[in-house]
Amino acid sequence: MTAPLLRVENVSKRFGGLLAVDSASFSVESGSIAGLIGPNGAGKTTLFALISGFEKPTSGRILFRGVDIGALAPHKRAALGIARTFQIAQPFAGLSVRENIAVGAHLRHAGRDEALAKAAAVSRLVGLADRLDMSASSLTVAGRKRLELARALATEPTLLLLDEVLAGLNPSEVRDVIPVIQQIRSAGVTVLMVEHVMQAVMSLCEHVFVLAQGRIIAEGSPATVTKDPGVIEAYLGHGAAARLAARERAHG
Amino acid sequence: MSPAFADRLRAYAPMLAAAALLALTPLAISANTVLNAMVLALLIALAGQGWNILAGYGGQFSFGHAAFFGTGAYGTAILQARFGWNAYAAFVGAIGAGAAVGGLIGFLSFRAGLRGSYFALVTLAFAEVLRIVANAAWFTGGAAGALLKLDVRPENFQFSSRATFFWIALGLVTFAMLATRALERRRFGAYLVAIRENEDAAKALGVDTLKVKLQAIALSAAITAAAGAFYTQYFLFVDADIAYGNWISVEALLAPIVGGLGTVFGPLLGALALHGLAEGAKALTGRIPGLDVALYGSLLVLAIAFAPNGLRGLLGRLGRGLSFGRAS
Numbered sequence: 001m002t003a004p005l006l007r008v009e010n011v012s013k014r015f016g017g018l019l020a021v022d023s024a025s026f027s028v029e030s031g032s033i034a035g036l037i038g039p040n041g042a043g044k045t046t047l048f049a050l051i052s053g054f055e056k057p058t059s060g061r062i063l064f065r066g067v068d069i070g071a072l073a074p075h076k077r078a079a080l081g082i083a084r085t086f087q088i089a090q091p092f093a094g095l096s097v098r099e100n101i102a103v104g105a106h107l108r109h110a111g112r113d114e115a116l117a118k119a120a121a122v123s124r125l126v127g128l129a130d131r132l133d134m135s136a137s138s139l140t141v142a143g144r145k146r147l148e149l150a151r152a153l154a155t156e157p158t159l160l161l162l163d164e165v166l167a168g169l170n171p172s173e174v175r176d177v178i179p180v181i182q183q184i185r186s187a188g189v190t191v192l193m194v195e196h197v198m199q200a201v202m203s204l205c206e207h208v209f210v211l212a213q214g215r216i217i218a219e220g221s222p223a224t225v226t227k228d229p230g231v232i233e234a235y236l237g238h239g240a241a242a243r244l245a246a247r248e249r250a251h252g
Numbered sequence: 253m254s255p256a257f258a259d260r261l262r263a264y265a266p267m268l269a270a271a272a273l274l275a276l277t278p279l280a281i282s283a284n285t286v287l288n289a290m291v292l293a294l295l296i297a298l299a300g301q302g303w304n305i306l307a308g309y310g311g312q313f314s315f316g317h318a319a320f321f322g323t324g325a326y327g328t329a330i331l332q333a334r335f336g337w338n339a340y341a342a343f344v345g346a347i348g349a350g351a352a353v354g355g356l357i358g359f360l361s362f363r364a365g366l367r368g369s370y371f372a373l374v375t376l377a378f379a380e381v382l383r384i385v386a387n388a389a390w391f392t393g394g395a396a397g398a399l400l401k402l403d404v405r406p407e408n409f410q411f412s413s414r415a416t417f418f419w420i421a422l423g424l425v426t427f428a429m430l431a432t433r434a435l436e437r438r439r440f441g442a443y444l445v446a447i448r449e450n451e452d453a454a455k456a457l458g459v460d461t462l463k464v465k466l467q468a469i470a471l472s473a474a475i476t477a478a479a480g481a482f483y484t485q486y487f488l489f490v491d492a493d494i495a496y497g498n499w500i501s502v503e504a505l506l507a508p509i510v511g512g513l514g515t516v517f518g519p520l521l522g523a524l525a526l527h528g529l530a531e532g533a534k535a536l537t538g539r540i541p542g543l544d545v546a547l548y549g550s551l552l553v554l555a556i557a558f559a560p561n562g563l564r565g566l567l568g569r570l571g572r573g574l575s576f577g578r579a580s
Contacts, residue, residue: 052456054455054456073455073460074455074456075455075458075459075460075461078456078457078458079458083456083457084456086452086453086456090450090452090453091449091450091453092445092446092449092450092453092454093449094448094449095445095446095449099442099445102442103442103443103446103454103457103459104457104458106439106442106443107457107458110439111439112437112438112439112442115442151453151457152456155457155458
């Protein structure tokens with residue numbers, strides 16, 4: 001068996017008195033779409049920040065292709081092939097969509113013409129080709145999410161970290177974006193996504209990790225994980241799994 | 253003509269055309285007062301071009317570009333008077349010294365993560381420290397200032413004709429405009445603008461933000477130092493209040509803001525408009541002292557209120573309005 005693309009080993013992150021991530025361990029296999037789910041405040045975004053380098057772990061190791069990257073700055077991790085999107089879209093508001101994507105493309109293409117050509121190519125993949133010359137600030141929420149995706153993809157990553165790219169989209173927009181993510185994976189990019197939209201998690205992810213109060217409490221296929229009593233309790237409160245099971249028995 | 257060449261021509265021709273037009277000024281006007289005002293306006297434009305790289309493109313608002321102007325001004329004076337350097341070598345050395353001071357101030361403040369008003373205040377403090385040191389230290393000539401020996405010969409970078417100085421200043425401004433346009437068309441420029449717009453997003457896309465900001469402040473400081481060195485060469489005298497005074501920090505930021513922040517032509521347009529305005533106000537109100545400053549101030553307020561994107565933005569808006577008019 002080959003080594004996993006990403007391995008998180010006993011990683012903890014403490015902010016003052018708050019233990020946001022508590023010795024979390026998991027691996028993401030190359031070529032897969034993995035999901036990271038969990039109730040609000042579980043530490044998902046913090047974990048993403050640790051993997052992408054915006055925060056340094058208090059303890060533990062983060063291995064990318066077997067190399068410890070825990071101490072590297074974000075731009076160095078991007079150069080290694082880790083790209084992230086932001087939960088709250090962070091467009092370069094004063095620039096056009098094309099220029100926004102070109103900033104990402106410049107990571108692998110020093111020349112302006114090549115970067116602009118790459119930006120146009122990526123825009124077709126995510127469905128922004130008709131809005132290339134619009135100002136990024138004039139995009140809708142859905143458009144901004146696509147732009148986040150486009151910029152990250154333009155860096156030609158090996159591992160793509162998607163932080164709630166579907167949040168705030170209406171069901172038809174969600175249906176539009178799901179095939180885009182599938183296409184990204186079939187192009188050879190490994191995807192790790194934080195997502196609340198369960199419809200997307202169920203249809204996209206092969207493997208799901210459940211984070212609650214900073215700890216990984218379950219992992220497995222989406223179907224097994226959503227039946228796990230520990231997971232149900234984490235979302236719905238103590239005793240919820242037992243009550244649900246009792247109700248099911250009564251009705252069944 | 254290949255498409256790449258045509259593209260380059262479209263990108264750089266406007267600056268060369270503007271320079272060629274301005275170069276005709278001394279042939280039309282021989283009055284020394286007008287030429288002197290033009291030289292000063294170009295000097296401010298050059299200082300402003302330096303500021304515009306860091307603040308207009310990079311979004312790092314410095315309130316202390318006097319630190320770089322003064323280092324250029326004192327640099328050339330000290331290298332010539334104390335070390336016997338040739339005037340042209342000293343000019344280049346002074347630009348290098350300015351870039352080094354820029355890199356140092358940038359290293360100290362950007363590494364500490366200073367942004368926005370904190371960065372502005374720190375640059376202001378650095379300029380003030382340099383002003384006080386220059387006013388007290390022996391090697392700058394202290395409060396008496398530094399003089400360059402009057403020896404009007406071209407090999408000394410001293411000319412009897414103001415027109416020559418005008419053309420040299422115009423050459424420097426044109427070079428800075430071309431360099432700015434080249435920056436816009438390179439990865440470095442794209443990264444710099446990305447940092448201005450959103451530093452965290454830039455980091456996530458692989459931009460080494462500290463490195464790009466340090467390169468930007470060094471380049472910015474070098475251009476403003478060139479303005480300082482030119483000042484010394486033109487007046488053959490510099491003291492701490494001129495070199496490191498707040499006046500130049502303000503002039504260097506006012507010209508690009510009035511002209512158009514983060515645009516190639518902004519600093520030149522702004523400097524010409526502001527100096528034209530100041531001279532015009534003086535001519536109009538010659539009899540009553542102080543009224544010209546009041547008029548200048550009021551017009552400045554109006555300009556900023558009605559042209560928030562600077563004159564460059566205003567011209568662009570008018571241009572679009574005209575082309576819409578033609579289309580309909």
